[in-house]
Amino acid sequence: MNFKKPLLVSLLAGASTLTFGAEPVVGLITKTETNPFFVKMKEGAQQEAKAKGAKLVSGAGKADGDNAGQVTHIENMMTAGAKTILITPSDSKAIVPTIKKARDAGVMVIALDSPTDPQDATDALFVTDNYKAGLLIGQYAKAAMKGKPAKIATLDLFPGHPVGAQRHNGFLSGFGLKSLEAKSNELAKTPEVVCMQDTYGDQAKGQTAMENCLQKNPDINLVYTINEPAAAGAYQALKAAGKEKSVMIVSIDGGCAGVRNVKSGLIAATSQQYPLKMAALGVDAGVAYASGGKKASGYTDTGVTLISDKPMAGVTSKDTKFGLDNCWGQ
Numbered sequence: 001m002n003f004k005k006p007l008l009v010s011l012l013a014g015a016s017t018l019t020f021g022a023e024p025v026v027g028l029i030t031k032t033e034t035n036p037f038f039v040k041m042k043e044g045a046q047q048e049a050k051a052k053g054a055k056l057v058s059g060a061g062k063a064d065g066d067n068a069g070q071v072t073h074i075e076n077m078m079t080a081g082a083k084t085i086l087i088t089p090s091d092s093k094a095i096v097p098t099i100k101k102a103r104d105a106g107v108m109v110i111a112l113d114s115p116t117d118p119q120d121a122t123d124a125l126f127v128t129d130n131y132k133a134g135l136l137i138g139q140y141a142k143a144a145m146k147g148k149p150a151k152i153a154t155l156d157l158f159p160g161h162p163v164g165a166q167r168h169n170g171f172l173s174g175f176g177l178k179s180l181e182a183k184s185n186e187l188a189k190t191p192e193v194v195c196m197q198d199t200y201g202d203q204a205k206g207q208t209a210m211e212n213c214l215q216k217n218p219d220i221n222l223v224y225t226i227n228e229p230a231a232a233g234a235y236q237a238l239k240a241a242g243k244e245k246s247v248m249i250v251s252i253d254g255g256c257a258g259v260r261n262v263k264s265g266l267i268a269a270t271s272q273q274y275p276l277k278m279a280a281l282g283v284d285a286g287v288a289y290a291s292g293g294k295k296a297s298g299y300t301d302t303g304v305t306l307i308s309d310k311p312m313a314g315v316t317s318k319d320t321k322f323g324l325d326n327c328w329g330q
Helices: 004-017 036-052 067-079 096-104 130-145 162-174 203-216 228-240 256-263 275-290 320-325
Strands: 025-030 055-060 084-087 108-112 124-127 152-156 193-198 222-225 248-253 269-272 298-301 305-307
Touching: 025 036, 025 067, 025 275, 036 055, 036 275, 055 067, 067 084, 067 096, 084 275, 096 108, 108 275, 124 275, 130 162, 130 222, 130 248, 130 269, 130 305, 152 162, 152 203, 152 228, 193 203, 203 222, 203 228, 222 228, 228 248, 228 256, 256 269, 256 320, 305 320
Parallel strands: 025 055, 025 084, 084 108, 108 124, 124 298, 152 193, 152 222, 222 248, 248 269
Antiparallel strands: 269 305
Protein backbone atom coordinates (compact mmCIF):
# COMPACT_ATOMS: atom_id res chain seq x y z
CA MET A 1 0.00 0.00 0.00
CA ASN A 2 3.05 2.26 0.09
CA PHE A 3 2.41 3.27 -3.53
CA LYS A 4 -0.38 5.67 -2.44
CA LYS A 5 1.88 8.25 -0.88
CA PRO A 6 4.23 8.62 -3.87
CA LEU A 7 1.19 8.85 -6.15
CA LEU A 8 -0.37 11.56 -4.00
CA VAL A 9 2.92 13.48 -3.89
CA SER A 10 3.20 13.16 -7.66
CA LEU A 11 -0.28 14.53 -8.20
CA LEU A 12 0.29 17.43 -5.83
CA ALA A 13 3.62 18.25 -7.45
CA GLY A 14 1.94 18.44 -10.80
CA ALA A 15 -1.04 20.46 -9.61
CA SER A 16 0.60 23.77 -10.45
CA THR A 17 0.82 22.75 -14.11
CA LEU A 18 -2.82 21.73 -14.42
CA THR A 19 -4.89 24.28 -16.36
CA PHE A 20 -8.27 22.56 -16.53
CA GLY A 21 -10.88 25.08 -15.46
CA ALA A 22 -8.28 27.80 -14.86
CA GLU A 23 -8.83 31.19 -16.45
CA PRO A 24 -6.22 32.16 -19.06
CA VAL A 25 -3.87 34.94 -17.99
CA VAL A 26 -3.18 37.75 -20.47
CA GLY A 27 -0.65 40.47 -19.76
CA LEU A 28 -0.85 44.05 -21.04
CA ILE A 29 2.13 46.41 -20.87
CA THR A 30 1.68 50.00 -22.06
CA LYS A 31 4.19 52.82 -22.44
CA THR A 32 2.57 54.90 -19.68
CA GLU A 33 -0.52 54.69 -17.48
CA THR A 34 -1.60 58.33 -17.86
CA ASN A 35 -1.81 58.90 -21.63
CA PRO A 36 -5.54 58.68 -22.55
CA PHE A 37 -4.68 56.40 -25.48
CA PHE A 38 -3.21 53.78 -23.16
CA VAL A 39 -5.90 54.32 -20.52
CA LYS A 40 -8.51 53.42 -23.14
CA MET A 41 -6.41 50.49 -24.34
CA LYS A 42 -6.33 49.10 -20.80
CA GLU A 43 -10.09 49.63 -20.41
CA GLY A 44 -10.70 47.78 -23.67
CA ALA A 45 -8.49 44.89 -22.58
CA GLN A 46 -10.24 44.68 -19.19
CA GLN A 47 -13.68 44.64 -20.80
CA GLU A 48 -12.73 41.95 -23.30
CA ALA A 49 -10.96 39.83 -20.69
CA LYS A 50 -14.06 39.92 -18.47
CA ALA A 51 -16.29 39.01 -21.40
CA LYS A 52 -14.06 36.10 -22.40
CA GLY A 53 -13.42 34.75 -18.90
CA ALA A 54 -9.73 35.68 -18.84
CA LYS A 55 -7.61 37.32 -16.17
CA LEU A 56 -5.82 40.51 -17.23
CA VAL A 57 -2.63 41.59 -15.49
CA SER A 58 -1.34 44.99 -16.52
CA GLY A 59 1.65 47.28 -16.10
CA ALA A 60 3.10 50.42 -17.62
CA GLY A 61 6.37 52.25 -17.95
CA LYS A 62 6.95 55.39 -15.90
CA ALA A 63 7.26 57.40 -19.12
CA ASP A 64 7.57 56.86 -22.86
CA GLY A 65 11.01 55.33 -23.35
CA ASP A 66 11.10 53.43 -20.03
CA ASN A 67 12.45 50.13 -21.32
CA ALA A 68 13.67 48.92 -17.93
CA GLY A 69 10.17 49.18 -16.52
CA GLN A 70 8.72 47.18 -19.38
CA VAL A 71 11.40 44.48 -18.99
CA THR A 72 10.44 44.09 -15.34
CA HIS A 73 6.76 43.79 -16.22
CA ILE A 74 7.43 41.04 -18.78
CA GLU A 75 9.44 39.06 -16.23
CA ASN A 76 6.75 39.50 -13.56
CA MET A 77 3.97 38.48 -15.93
CA MET A 78 5.80 35.33 -16.94
CA THR A 79 6.11 34.45 -13.25
CA ALA A 80 2.38 35.14 -12.84
CA GLY A 81 1.60 32.56 -15.52
CA ALA A 82 0.74 34.78 -18.47
CA LYS A 83 0.85 32.78 -21.71
CA THR A 84 0.16 35.87 -23.81
CA ILE A 85 1.68 39.32 -23.32
CA LEU A 86 0.43 42.37 -25.20
CA ILE A 87 2.95 45.21 -25.30
CA THR A 88 3.31 48.73 -26.68
CA PRO A 89 7.13 48.88 -26.86
CA SER A 90 8.72 52.01 -25.41
CA ASP A 91 12.08 51.16 -26.95
CA SER A 92 11.59 49.13 -30.11
CA LYS A 93 15.11 47.65 -30.09
CA ALA A 94 16.08 47.38 -26.42
CA ILE A 95 13.01 45.32 -25.50
CA VAL A 96 13.72 42.62 -28.12
CA PRO A 97 16.01 40.34 -26.02
CA THR A 98 13.44 40.15 -23.22
CA ILE A 99 10.65 39.43 -25.71
CA LYS A 100 12.79 36.64 -27.17
CA LYS A 101 13.21 35.18 -23.69
CA ALA A 102 9.45 35.15 -23.22
CA ARG A 103 8.76 33.62 -26.62
CA ASP A 104 11.40 30.94 -26.05
CA ALA A 105 9.46 30.03 -22.89
CA GLY A 106 6.28 29.52 -24.93
CA VAL A 107 4.68 32.91 -24.31
CA MET A 108 2.91 34.53 -27.26
CA VAL A 109 3.91 38.20 -27.53
CA ILE A 110 1.82 40.64 -29.55
CA ALA A 111 2.84 44.25 -30.16
CA LEU A 112 0.03 46.82 -29.99
CA ASP A 113 0.28 50.36 -31.41
CA SER A 114 4.07 50.23 -31.95
CA PRO A 115 6.18 47.59 -33.73
CA THR A 116 9.44 46.25 -32.42
CA ASP A 117 12.65 46.60 -34.42
CA PRO A 118 12.79 44.17 -36.15
CA GLN A 119 9.03 43.81 -36.50
CA ASP A 120 9.13 40.01 -36.44
CA ALA A 121 10.57 40.03 -32.91
CA THR A 122 6.94 39.58 -31.78
CA ASP A 123 4.51 36.91 -32.92
CA ALA A 124 2.06 39.47 -34.27
CA LEU A 125 1.37 43.19 -34.58
CA PHE A 126 -2.04 44.84 -34.12
CA VAL A 127 -1.58 48.49 -35.00
CA THR A 128 -2.67 51.64 -36.75
CA ASP A 129 -1.02 52.12 -40.13
CA ASN A 130 1.02 55.03 -38.78
CA TYR A 131 2.47 55.92 -42.17
CA LYS A 132 -1.06 56.22 -43.55
CA ALA A 133 -2.10 58.29 -40.53
CA GLY A 134 0.68 60.75 -41.34
CA LEU A 135 -0.11 60.57 -45.05
CA LEU A 136 -3.74 61.60 -44.48
CA ILE A 137 -2.93 64.73 -42.49
CA GLY A 138 -0.18 65.58 -44.98
CA GLN A 139 -2.65 65.39 -47.85
CA TYR A 140 -5.12 67.49 -45.91
CA ALA A 141 -2.53 70.15 -45.06
CA LYS A 142 -1.38 70.30 -48.69
CA ALA A 143 -4.94 70.92 -49.88
CA ALA A 144 -5.67 73.43 -47.11
CA MET A 145 -2.53 75.48 -47.84
CA LYS A 146 -3.91 76.07 -51.38
CA GLY A 147 -0.49 76.47 -52.95
CA LYS A 148 0.92 78.80 -50.29
CA PRO A 149 4.62 78.05 -49.62
CA ALA A 150 4.94 76.06 -46.42
CA LYS A 151 7.34 76.68 -43.57
CA ILE A 152 6.88 73.60 -41.46
CA ALA A 153 7.66 72.70 -37.87
CA THR A 154 7.55 69.02 -36.98
CA LEU A 155 7.02 68.22 -33.31
CA ASP A 156 8.15 64.61 -33.26
CA LEU A 157 8.34 61.75 -30.74
CA PHE A 158 12.01 60.91 -30.15
CA PRO A 159 14.81 59.56 -32.37
CA GLY A 160 14.61 56.04 -33.74
CA HIS A 161 11.07 55.09 -32.73
CA PRO A 162 9.11 53.43 -35.57
CA VAL A 163 5.81 55.18 -34.77
CA GLY A 164 7.43 58.61 -34.71
CA ALA A 165 9.30 57.97 -37.95
CA GLN A 166 6.31 56.51 -39.78
CA ARG A 167 3.99 59.37 -38.87
CA HIS A 168 6.59 62.02 -39.68
CA ASN A 169 7.59 60.47 -42.99
CA GLY A 170 3.99 59.75 -43.95
CA PHE A 171 3.09 63.39 -43.32
CA LEU A 172 5.89 64.65 -45.56
CA SER A 173 4.93 62.18 -48.28
CA GLY A 174 1.27 63.20 -48.07
CA PHE A 175 2.30 66.84 -48.40
CA GLY A 176 4.17 65.96 -51.58
CA LEU A 177 7.66 66.40 -50.19
CA LYS A 178 10.64 64.08 -50.49
CA SER A 179 10.40 61.47 -47.77
CA LEU A 180 11.50 58.01 -46.69
CA GLU A 181 9.68 54.68 -47.04
CA ALA A 182 7.34 53.38 -44.39
CA LYS A 183 9.85 50.85 -43.04
CA SER A 184 12.48 53.49 -42.24
CA ASN A 185 13.05 54.49 -38.61
CA GLU A 186 14.85 57.67 -39.63
CA LEU A 187 13.18 61.07 -39.97
CA ALA A 188 13.18 62.55 -43.46
CA LYS A 189 14.35 66.15 -43.75
CA THR A 190 13.43 68.66 -46.45
CA PRO A 191 14.08 72.41 -46.87
CA GLU A 192 10.41 73.12 -46.18
CA VAL A 193 10.84 71.77 -42.65
CA VAL A 194 12.46 74.71 -40.89
CA CYS A 195 12.36 73.21 -37.38
CA MET A 196 12.30 69.70 -35.92
CA GLN A 197 11.86 69.13 -32.19
CA ASP A 198 11.24 66.07 -29.98
CA THR A 199 8.24 66.15 -27.64
CA TYR A 200 7.93 62.56 -26.34
CA GLY A 201 4.22 63.04 -27.02
CA ASP A 202 3.95 65.31 -23.98
CA GLN A 203 1.93 68.55 -23.84
CA ALA A 204 4.45 70.55 -21.82
CA LYS A 205 7.31 69.41 -24.02
CA GLY A 206 5.17 70.22 -27.06
CA GLN A 207 4.76 73.78 -25.84
CA THR A 208 8.50 74.17 -25.22
CA ALA A 209 9.28 72.67 -28.63
CA MET A 210 6.95 75.13 -30.36
CA GLU A 211 8.49 78.04 -28.45
CA ASN A 212 11.93 76.92 -29.60
CA CYS A 213 10.75 76.64 -33.20
CA LEU A 214 9.22 80.12 -33.17
CA GLN A 215 12.48 81.56 -31.87
CA LYS A 216 14.30 79.82 -34.69
CA ASN A 217 11.81 80.77 -37.40
CA PRO A 218 8.89 83.07 -36.52
CA ASP A 219 7.42 82.63 -40.03
CA ILE A 220 6.30 79.02 -39.47
CA ASN A 221 2.81 78.55 -40.92
CA LEU A 222 2.26 74.78 -40.60
CA VAL A 223 2.83 72.49 -37.62
CA TYR A 224 2.79 68.68 -37.67
CA THR A 225 2.57 67.04 -34.24
CA ILE A 226 3.15 63.41 -33.27
CA ASN A 227 -0.04 63.40 -31.18
CA GLU A 228 -2.78 65.62 -29.79
CA PRO A 229 -1.18 66.40 -26.40
CA ALA A 230 1.82 67.79 -28.30
CA ALA A 231 -0.62 69.70 -30.52
CA ALA A 232 -2.29 71.24 -27.47
CA GLY A 233 1.10 72.37 -26.20
CA ALA A 234 1.99 73.81 -29.61
CA TYR A 235 -1.26 75.78 -29.65
CA GLN A 236 -0.53 77.33 -26.27
CA ALA A 237 2.87 78.52 -27.52
CA LEU A 238 1.34 79.91 -30.71
CA LYS A 239 -1.41 81.66 -28.74
CA ALA A 240 1.13 83.26 -26.41
CA ALA A 241 2.98 84.55 -29.47
CA GLY A 242 -0.24 85.83 -31.07
CA LYS A 243 0.09 83.41 -33.98
CA GLU A 244 -2.66 80.88 -33.26
CA LYS A 245 -4.84 82.14 -36.13
CA SER A 246 -2.11 82.24 -38.76
CA VAL A 247 -0.58 78.77 -38.20
CA MET A 248 -2.26 75.46 -39.08
CA ILE A 249 -1.81 72.47 -36.78
CA VAL A 250 -2.42 68.87 -37.89
CA SER A 251 -2.05 65.87 -35.64
CA ILE A 252 -2.69 62.17 -35.00
CA ASP A 253 -4.60 60.24 -32.30
CA GLY A 254 -8.35 60.83 -32.36
CA GLY A 255 -8.82 61.03 -28.60
CA CYS A 256 -11.91 62.83 -27.30
CA ALA A 257 -9.96 65.89 -26.16
CA GLY A 258 -8.17 66.04 -29.49
CA VAL A 259 -11.37 65.77 -31.50
CA ARG A 260 -12.90 68.54 -29.41
CA ASN A 261 -9.84 70.64 -30.27
CA VAL A 262 -10.57 69.97 -33.94
CA LYS A 263 -14.18 71.03 -33.39
CA SER A 264 -13.09 74.29 -31.73
CA GLY A 265 -10.50 75.00 -34.42
CA LEU A 266 -7.31 74.54 -32.40
CA ILE A 267 -6.37 71.62 -34.64
CA ALA A 268 -7.29 71.67 -38.34
CA ALA A 269 -7.38 67.89 -38.77
CA THR A 270 -6.36 64.73 -36.98
CA SER A 271 -6.02 61.05 -37.91
CA GLN A 272 -8.10 58.92 -35.56
CA GLN A 273 -6.88 55.54 -34.38
CA TYR A 274 -8.64 52.86 -32.33
CA PRO A 275 -6.83 51.54 -29.21
CA LEU A 276 -9.86 49.69 -27.85
CA LYS A 277 -9.95 47.56 -31.00
CA MET A 278 -6.23 46.78 -30.69
CA ALA A 279 -6.69 45.62 -27.09
CA ALA A 280 -9.80 43.55 -27.79
CA LEU A 281 -8.14 41.75 -30.69
CA GLY A 282 -5.09 41.07 -28.52
CA VAL A 283 -7.11 39.59 -25.66
CA ASP A 284 -9.13 37.48 -28.09
CA ALA A 285 -5.92 36.09 -29.57
CA GLY A 286 -4.60 35.34 -26.08
CA VAL A 287 -7.74 33.45 -25.06
CA ALA A 288 -7.68 31.46 -28.31
CA TYR A 289 -4.02 30.53 -27.77
CA ALA A 290 -4.67 29.46 -24.18
CA SER A 291 -7.49 27.23 -25.43
CA GLY A 292 -5.14 25.31 -27.67
CA GLY A 293 -5.32 27.52 -30.72
CA LYS A 294 -2.47 28.69 -32.88
CA LYS A 295 -0.40 31.72 -32.08
CA ALA A 296 -1.46 34.91 -33.81
CA SER A 297 0.87 36.02 -36.58
CA GLY A 298 1.54 38.82 -39.03
CA TYR A 299 0.26 42.38 -39.21
CA THR A 300 -3.32 43.48 -38.53
CA ASP A 301 -4.34 47.02 -39.52
CA THR A 302 -6.79 48.34 -36.90
CA GLY A 303 -7.85 51.31 -39.01
CA VAL A 304 -7.42 55.09 -39.24
CA THR A 305 -9.84 57.90 -40.18
CA LEU A 306 -9.14 61.55 -41.01
CA ILE A 307 -11.25 63.88 -38.84
CA SER A 308 -11.99 67.51 -39.76
CA ASP A 309 -14.94 69.88 -39.89
CA LYS A 310 -13.44 71.66 -42.90
CA PRO A 311 -13.29 68.98 -45.62
CA MET A 312 -10.90 69.44 -48.53
CA ALA A 313 -11.59 68.39 -52.11
CA GLY A 314 -9.90 65.13 -52.99
CA VAL A 315 -9.22 64.19 -49.34
CA THR A 316 -11.61 61.73 -47.69
CA SER A 317 -12.56 62.69 -44.14
CA LYS A 318 -15.25 62.41 -41.46
CA ASP A 319 -16.57 65.26 -39.31
CA THR A 320 -16.11 65.73 -35.56
CA LYS A 321 -19.50 64.15 -34.82
CA PHE A 322 -18.13 60.89 -36.18
CA GLY A 323 -14.88 61.57 -34.35
CA LEU A 324 -16.61 62.12 -31.00
CA ASP A 325 -18.79 59.03 -31.48
CA ASN A 326 -15.66 56.94 -31.93
CA CYS A 327 -13.11 58.71 -29.73
CA TRP A 328 -11.42 57.58 -26.54
CA GLY A 329 -10.33 59.34 -23.35
CA GLN A 330 -12.08 62.33 -21.79
